[in-house]
Amino acid sequence: xxxxxxxxxxxxxxxxxxxxxxxxxxxxxxxxxxxxxxxxxxxxxxxxxxxxxxxxxxxxxxxxxxxxxxxxxxxxxxxxxxxxxxxxxxxxxxxxxxxxxxxxxxxxxxxxxxxxxxxxxxxxxxxxxxxxxxxxxxxxxxxxxxxxxxx
Numbered sequence: 001x002x003x004x005x006x007x008x009x010x011x012x013x014x015x016x017x018x019x020x021x022x023x024x025x026x027x028x029x030x031x032x033x034x035x036x037x038x039x040x041x042x043x044x045x046x047x048x049x050x051x052x053x054x055x056x057x058x059x060x061x062x063x064x065x066x067x068x069x070x071x072x073x074x075x076x077x078x079x080x081x082x083x084x085x086x087x088x089x090x091x092x093x094x095x096x097x098x099x100x101x102x103x104x105x106x107x108x109x110x111x112x113x114x115x116x117x118x119x120x121x122x123x124x125x126x127x128x129x130x131x132x133x134x135x136x137x138x139x140x141x142x143x144x145x146x147x148x149x150x151x
Contacts, residue, residue, distance in 0.1 A: 006111040008055075014110065015062075015101060022098030025090045031072045031098075034100040038065050059112040066105045073098070140146050 019035040038061035045054035077095070 008046050012039055018097050018101035022094055022101055024092035034065050034068050052121050055116045062109055062145045069102045
């Protein structure tokens with residue numbers, strides 16, 4: 001089964017629209033700053049089609065905003081209890097769009113990871129901490145008569 005290709009522009013546009021609507025009534029400015037700055041990195045990934053770093057940073061940023069959105073919802077949701085009836089509809093719409101954006105972020109992260117692999121990214125993240133230490137001990141010496149000692 002092949003995974004359908006999703007356009008990066010569509011991901012950025014959908015999340016921009018949902019973030020704008022979600023910020024409309026109840027979320028603090030930190031929600032907007034976090035999400036719109038990550039979407040700016042998404043625009044960078046659109047502009048530089050061959051950049052592996054842009055897609056990886058967009059993927060990591062979208063993952064981080066997924067976590068911060070949950071914190072924002074938990075902290076700021078009870079503050080909107082005493083709204084006038086007219087503002088209550090705006091509040092419900094805004095909450096719905098923010099939650100929809102939150103629900104779409106894991107799906108977007110999955111498609112971004114596919115784009116990261118298509119652009120030449122590794123399948124896994126490997127920091128190679130042990131191999132960098134071992135590589136100093138196993139380097140070839142110009143004097144081949146001396147044995148190599150491993151510690």
